[in-house]
Amino acid sequence: MNTQHTATSDSKPDKGSRREERKVEIRQRIIESCLQMMGQKHFQEITIKDICDQAQVARRTLYSYFASKEALLDEVSHSVLYAGTIDSFSDATQLFEGTADRLDAAFGNVGKPMELYQGESIQVFIQLIQNLTLRISANTALLQSFHKAALDFFEACLANEDTRDHLDPHMIADLTVNALVGIIMSWVNDQNYPAQQRINDLKEHIASVILLTPKNTSVNR
Template structure:
């Protein structure tokens, strides 16, 4: 059995199709802007961070910034999407490669999420709450991210059903929707309420997922 997990904050940048040089350069520039902004927001807060500071930190021109984000609010939403909401598919792909059984994959998934929450700060709360504004302006992106997460969980469960260690009482699609809905609810609850017992709730979710999904 393969073991080990990468750092929860590491970005998984694999793609299913090769990018041309121009598109790759564009994505790298956008990532540099987002990384610079996140570092500044952590150090000095969102309100005290200007677009000019972000451009200087990222070593890009203002026109380059505006070619990716119309304003700072859009940047905040983009950060929320890229750092928090777009990680399900690559994370689950990693779990499928590293762990053999459905139970091990679900256990590692909760461990991964708990490790991520242990590192989240106030800026991450704001990003979680700001990202839906981006979705409102781009419903296609919202559907794509939601579908990607559900499809990835459904694939994990379907693989377990085929291997005989996942229950067949429910379809992979219904179980995937249950997982995504639960994790989204817990994440938003934590972002809204600083006193929300996120780790206790994640442990409760761990037990529920294993009880409903695992058959070994």
């Protein structure tokens, strides 16, 4: 009996793990389906039924993940506009020791969303920006998470021996977030705007401020 009990107990985490993986998969499928629909028509014209049909989920399933269509749009906005950038900051901290290498890795990935949304798909990106502009509360929450990621990144960098003393990570994080948001907005208004070049310029400026021995940390152009 003890053996049977142990086997049953051991199997529970596996079932729970599979259930959680399934939830993540469904959630991501709904987000991606919404993005696909936004590539075809404006978000205001998309119905919950459209998204459910595209994602192949029931309406009640969608609402178990997102309280409203607007909440789904907020999550899509986060996924496209900020999630990759936040991940790039945290990944750079974990994967690299030196501050120059961390800067290269983090800022080298910041412009990826803009590279993905070109041509006709730029309209999707613009819709997401417009959503954040109109929904101040959603925009504030996303900016806070963006700022937190930048702050954690620079706190880790400034703890290294290759950076200058007595620098304020809060100030540098503020500068970085505000500058990156400005670059993104400039690119949305004009797709010929050299966004990646400006991102690289920002990285070089930050490197010159925080590194003890500033060096050329340019990403490949």
